Amino acid sequence: MSTSAGQxxxxxxxxxFSVDYLGETTVRAVRHVxxxxxxxxxxxxxxxxxxxxxxxxxxxxxxxxxxxxISSGRAVFHSREGYDIDLGALHGEDLxxxxxxxxxxxxxxxxxxxxxxxxxxxxxxxIFSTHRPELSRAERRQRCGDLLERVGVDRDRLRSYPHExxxxxxxxVMIAMAMALEPQVMIMDEPTTALDVxxxxxxxxxxxxxxxxxxxxxxxxxxxxxxxxxxSDRIAVMRAGEITELGSxxxxxxxxxxxxxxxxxxxxxxxxxxxxDFIRAGLDERLLDLDPxxxxxxxxxxxx
Amino acid sequence: MSTLEVRGLVKNYHLKQGWxxxxxxxxxxxxxxxxxxxxxxxxxxxxSGKSTVAKLLLQLERSSAxxxxxxxxxxxxxxxxxxxxxxxxxxxxxxxxASLNPYHSIAHHLARPLRLHGHGxxxxxxxxxxxxxLERVRLTPADVVARRRPHExxxxxxxxVAIARALAPGPxxxxxxxxxxxxxxxxxxxxxxxxxxxxxxxxxxxxYITHDLATARHFSDEILVMYRGEIVERGPSDQVILDPxxxxxxxxxxxxxxxxxxxxxxxxxx
Amino acid sequence: MxxxxxxxxxxxxxxxxxxxxxxxxLFVGDPQRVDNIGxxxxxxxxxxxxxxxxxxxxxxxxxxxRGSLLIGVVVGLLAxxxxxxxxxxxxxxxxxxxxxxxxxxxxxxxxPGLPLMIVIxxxxxxxxxxxxxxxxxxxxxxxxxxxLRAVTxxxxxxxxxxxxxxxxxxxxxxxLVELLPNLVPLLAAMFVFAxxxxxxxxxxxxxIGLGAGGSWTWGTMLFWAGNGLALRLGALWWxxxxxxxxxxxxxxxxxxxxxxxxxINPKLRDQTRRARRRWSASKRxxxxxxEATR
Numbered sequence: 100m101s102t103s104a105g106q107x108x109x110x111x112x113x114x115x116f117s118v119d120y121l122g123e124t125t126v127r128a129v130r131h132v133x134x135x136x137x138x139x140x141x142x143x144x145x146x147x148x149x150x151x152x153x154x155x156x157x158x159x160x161x162x163x164x165x166x167x168x169i170s171s172g173r174a175v176f177h178s179r180e181g182y183d184i185d186l187g188a189l190h191g192e193d194l195x196x197x198x199x200x201x202x203x204x205x206x207x208x209x210x211x212x213x214x215x216x217x218x219x220x221x222x223x224x225x226i227f228s229t230h231r232p233e234l235s236r237a238e239r240r241q242r243c244g245d246l247l248e249r250v251g252v253d254r255d256r257l258r259s260y261p262h263e264x265x266x267x268x269x270x271x272v273m274i275a276m277a278m279a280l281e282p283q284v285m286i287m288d289e290p291t292t293a294l295d296v297x298x299x300x301x302x303x304x305x306x307x308x309x310x311x312x313x314x315x316x317x318x319x320x321x322x323x324x325x326x327x328x329x330x331s332d333r334i335a336v337m338r339a340g341e342i343t344e345l346g347s348x349x350x351x352x353x354x355x356x357x358x359x360x361x362x363x364x365x366x367x368x369x370x371x372x373x374x375x376d377f378i379r380a381g382l383d384e385r386l387l388d389l390d391p392x393x394x395x396x397x398x399x400x401x402x403x
Numbered sequence: 404m405s406t407l408e409v410r411g412l413v414k415n416y417h418l419k420q421g422w423x424x425x426x427x428x429x430x431x432x433x434x435x436x437x438x439x440x441x442x443x444x445x446x447x448x449x450x451s452g453k454s455t456v457a458k459l460l461l462q463l464e465r466s467s468a469x470x471x472x473x474x475x476x477x478x479x480x481x482x483x484x485x486x487x488x489x490x491x492x493x494x495x496x497x498x499x500x501a502s503l504n505p506y507h508s509i510a511h512h513l514a515r516p517l518r519l520h521g522h523g524x525x526x527x528x529x530x531x532x533x534x535x536x537l538e539r540v541r542l543t544p545a546d547v548v549a550r551r552r553p554h555e556x557x558x559x560x561x562x563x564v565a566i567a568r569a570l571a572p573g574p575x576x577x578x579x580x581x582x583x584x585x586x587x588x589x590x591x592x593x594x595x596x597x598x599x600x601x602x603x604x605x606x607x608x609x610x611y612i613t614h615d616l617a618t619a620r621h622f623s624d625e626i627l628v629m630y631r632g633e634i635v636e637r638g639p640s641d642q643v644i645l646d647p648x649x650x651x652x653x654x655x656x657x658x659x660x661x662x663x664x665x666x667x668x669x670x671x672x673x
Numbered sequence: 674m675x676x677x678x679x680x681x682x683x684x685x686x687x688x689x690x691x692x693x694x695x696x697x698x699l700f701v702g703d704p705q706r707v708d709n710i711g712x713x714x715x716x717x718x719x720x721x722x723x724x725x726x727x728x729x730x731x732x733x734x735x736x737x738x739r740g741s742l743l744i745g746v747v748v749g750l751l752a753x754x755x756x757x758x759x760x761x762x763x764x765x766x767x768x769x770x771x772x773x774x775x776x777x778x779x780x781x782x783x784x785p786g787l788p789l790m791i792v793i794x795x796x797x798x799x800x801x802x803x804x805x806x807x808x809x810x811x812x813x814x815x816x817x818x819x820x821l822r823a824v825t826x827x828x829x830x831x832x833x834x835x836x837x838x839x840x841x842x843x844x845x846x847x848x849l850v851e852l853l854p855n856l857v858p859l860l861a862a863m864f865v866f867a868x869x870x871x872x873x874x875x876x877x878x879x880x881i882g883l884g885a886g887g888s889w890t891w892g893t894m895l896f897w898a899g900n901g902l903a904l905r906l907g908a909l910w911w912x913x914x915x916x917x918x919x920x921x922x923x924x925x926x927x928x929x930x931x932x933x934x935x936x937i938n939p940k941l942r943d944q945t946r947r948a949r950r951r952w953s954a955s956k957r958x959x960x961x962x963x964e965a966t967r
Contacts, residue, residue, distance in 0.1 A: 297655065
């Protein structure tokens with residue numbers, strides 16, 4: 100608790116973080132990632148499938164299961180109250196409590212992980228009775244209702260069962276659950292990918308509004324770079340387990356340094372601008388060269 | 404050279420709810436025309452009925468009302484007429500992981516339609532046809548790719564196989580149902596670009612079904628916006644995107660990620 | 674694909690017994706021949722001893738193995754064909770055909786085999802092995818049909834089936850060439866399961882005296898052993914061999930079935946011992962790396 104970064108405005112420091120998948124050949128899924136997450140900041144983590152962005156999220160929250168192991172580095176949480184916690188030093192019950200309390204997560208398709216036979220109220224109350232046993236029954240009820248209203252779902256919905264809610268509403272309930280204990284960091288892995296654009300927009304607005312209101316920091320992981328450019332303060336671009344570029348949203352958008360960032364940006368045609376007109380301007384073989392047929396596999400493919 | 408005209412297409416589903424049935428109108432009074440060399444985008448959210456339109460056009464489902472006319476004559480439901488229709492109207496499915504049979508080789512997927520539509524009988528003819536198709540979608544070396552199973556290719560490559568399969572009968576109309584939404588972002592434009600090139604070479608009429616307004620704008624000549632089974636707005640692409648009239652189109656446009664809008668506000672804040 | 678130990682053991686056991694049933698009867702004497710050396714323990718010209726009436730147990734066992742396997746295979750094939758016919762075709766065509774087929778399967782599912790057999794045996798005096806096999810097949814396919822129907826319903830809506838229709842393939846060709854190969858592992862597992870069920874079912878029927886008259890199976894051997902008070906007389910050599918063969922053959926088939934399950938469901942495969950053995954090496958690695966990062 101000496102020189103805590105808690106007061107300096109950093110809530111999570113990640114140093115030299117690597118994750119390996121052990122097996123016959125070890126795969127390095129995350130390689131030497133250094134990151135710092137400011138208090139109340141929205142950090143966008145962009146990358147394509149298989150780039151290691153989800154593995155990083157699971158690694159930070161220590162949800163990895165073997166054969167995935169953290170092979171180097173550490174993640175340190177700087178609490179608002181002024182003490183530091185090394186996430187690697189937590190085990191068992193401490194880790195579980197820490198996860199809801201200080202860092203919480205919303206994953207892609209999380210809405211499908213609600214228990215279908217238990218009402219929304221019971222599932223929300225469960226969090227409080229586990230982590231805040233000192234609360235009275237009435238207080239608990241009150242808080243559950245408040246939570247739902249906070250994410251823009253009517254209080255009456257407490258009585259509903261998951262199947263009675265739309266996908267968007269269920270995802271909001273999941274976000275409400277993640278926020279229940281007022282964590283200081285929320286990690287969101289493709290939280291809106293399965294949803295329609297209009298619903299996605301509503302949820303994003305809700306997340307940014309709640310961030311302003313409650314001051315938690317968000318690590319927002321998605322492949323949708325334009326979306327990140329819109330909501331995040333800073334953006335990290337990941338490729339093959341490494342962070343190739345890290346900068347403010349404006350900087351990444353207007354002056355990308357790494358060619359991969361440029362390539363990613365170019366992959367999204369502009370809605371109102373001219374970028375993307377080339378689609379019908381004639382075949383550009385370079386685009387298809389990005390996805391080459393691996394001929395090294397020939398023998399394996401042919402002999403089967 | 405073919406024109407596909409859709410007039411007042413309606414599709415109702417009967418849902419069972421206890422003893423009584425309920426009627427769900429999935430597609431209501433949809434009309435449009437696909438002409439050679441032109442792309443029409445059908446834009447809408449999931450559940451808007453746009454995929455049902457594709458199924459109706461491909462005769463995978465029967466419409467409740469309305470007409471589908473190929474070059475002015477109604478579509479046969481079976482037999483020789485249907486085979487002729489299948490030769491002319493082809494489809495690229497959304498999910499390249501599901502649209503190729505995991506059990507069969509790439510060659511099988513391409514050789515079957517070639518054979519069915521009389522583009523080859525002997526093994527040598529079919530092999531040559533398969534290689535030619537693979538080269539057209541730039542999957543080379545073709546003999547290597549032809550031997551592989553779907554799971555040995557990337558998602559983008561599988562989708563190119565699916566495009567090659569759709570081209571095999573030599574169609575005049577191509578229906579592409581969200582052809583790139585399941586692919587990695589960095590290869591999406593490559594696949595669309597290829598589709599546009601093949602369209603130009605074959606003078607295809609294309610129906611591009613998507614929820615992505617940005618690619619719809621750049622890829623197509625005309626945009627139809629679909630909402631709850633009905634087409635609420637239609638017009639030339641740029642006009643629909645840059646000057647939307649219907650409230651729903653406006654809502655969609657507002658919801659679509661648009662970094663330029665935000666960066667403009669960031670700059671003005673400074 | 675490498676042969677897993679489970680599959681290897683299963684194939685060896687079943688293969689050995691099948692070979693015995695196939696070739697054994699060619700080398701043994703008449704299992705019916707009565708002699709005056711009753712209840713001889715093994716040895717002395719009778720490899721497995723004799724029954725109460727002096728019949729050679731080994732000869733009986735060889736014929737019984739052939740009989741039981743024949744019933745198993747016939748019933749297994751019939752059950753799979755019936756299940757595939759009603760399950761796959763109904764689900765693929767849909768509509769009233771599906772409703773009718775699944776109603777029929779459900780009715781067959783609740784028809785109990787044993788009472789049906791008792792009823793039939795009270796009408797038919799000379800039950801042949803084919804009748805027994807027929808009844809066993811009729812009462813055992815329905816469960817499989819329901820499973821196949823469910824799987825076919827899910828496969829039918831796959832895009833690759835739609836894509837074949839769009840390509841202009843005929844319905845029967847889609848069923849046989851596009852759909853069926855994806856069901857082969859399931860059908861194989863079903864066949865194995867039906868064989869076990871049939872052999873056990875026949876043994877049960879035969880043991881209570883409702884088996885096929887005049888033919889040898891493991892069940893009829895046990896029935897005669899029971900009749901001849903083999904247990905009370907301590908004639909282990911009489912009832913143990915057929916019992917043991919039923920057990921071993923069942924175990925072997927079960928192992929084959931598990932292996933097929935693992936092929937269908939790769940998640941299960943990861944839990945097999947082979948995977949675990951690879952694992953114990955990497956677990957040490959995990960511990961080491963976790964130690965290092967602490």
